[in-house]
Amino acid sequence: MTNLNEAINNLSDDDVKVRKEAVESLVGTTDEEAIEPLIKATTDDNAQVRFKAAEILGSMGDVAVDKLIEEFKNAEGKNKRFLAFALKETEDEKVIPYFVEACEDEDFGVRKVAVRSLGELQAENELATIEKCLEDEDWGVRLAAIQALGDIATDDAIDLIKKARKAEDDKDFKKSCNKAIKKAQKRQKAKASGESVVKLIPMSTLKEMEKTNVQKAIKEYERYVETKQKKDAPYKRLCILYRKANDRDNEIRVIETAIEVFDGTKKVDYFKKRLEKLK
Secondary structure (H helix, E strand, O other): OOOHHHHHHHOOOOOHHHHHHHHHHOOOOOOHHHHHHHHHHOOOOOHHHHHHHHHHHHHOOHHHHHHHHHHHHHOOOOHHHHHHHHHHHHOOHHHHHHHHHHOOOOOHHHHHHHHHHHHHOOOHHHHHHHHHHOOOOOHHHHHHHHHHHHHHOOHHHHHHHHHHHHHOOOHHHHHHHHHHHHHHHHHHHHHHOOOOOOOOOOHHHHHHHHHHOHHHHHHHHHHHHHOOOOOOHHHHHHHHHHHHOOOHHHHHHHHHHHHHHOOOOOOHHHHHHHHHHHO
16 A cells, blocks of 8 residues: 555656556545645646546645645646636635636636636625626636526526526527526525435445545535435445544444434434444
């Protein structure tokens, strides 16, 4: 198994195969020593290395977000795109002002990621910024703005989508507007009835993700727990993953949440027995 220092050194190797193996071996790391080498890897000649490095940085969350912000502010052109993706993946609200500024970046790819991120981060106070992107010269940026408004799903956001649909002649764009409106209305109904509006990745996908990025898988499983979903599988997988990581506190937290959610059903027995063994 490649150790941290070896992996970091190999990120600069001339052989792309070695660099790919190095970045893959860093999946799941939270070590601050890996942050700067991974940031440098987001400018690698190989797209696979760039994307994976950005994904790992995003999964590191609070550990990496401040350094990512500093690098993002100083980056330019295509190099800034993967940093934008990494920032989005941190899901930290403190990145919102930097995405607002990036909506006017010279690079269309950066603008596209920035405005899409404002939607995913539920930046309801930034509708004016998103609206400006509806007039962007790049079709992809305009489409990303529509998707962002669909994510935010307020009445004002829906009105902006309808306004853009009316002003646009392109049939595909109009279809995207219709799709975004339906998504927004669905989110509004779910919110009004107290249901979760969090996007959940299917369990089959998450089980595969465990093999390649266990940290990301844990993050996605936690969405099921956070919204108290009635499926027991995510809770069970999290218990197992936290046990492997010797993270007793998080395992107990997940078990206690599961006991609350499945109280009165047969499913609760599994979690009660697991909790008894931990005490």
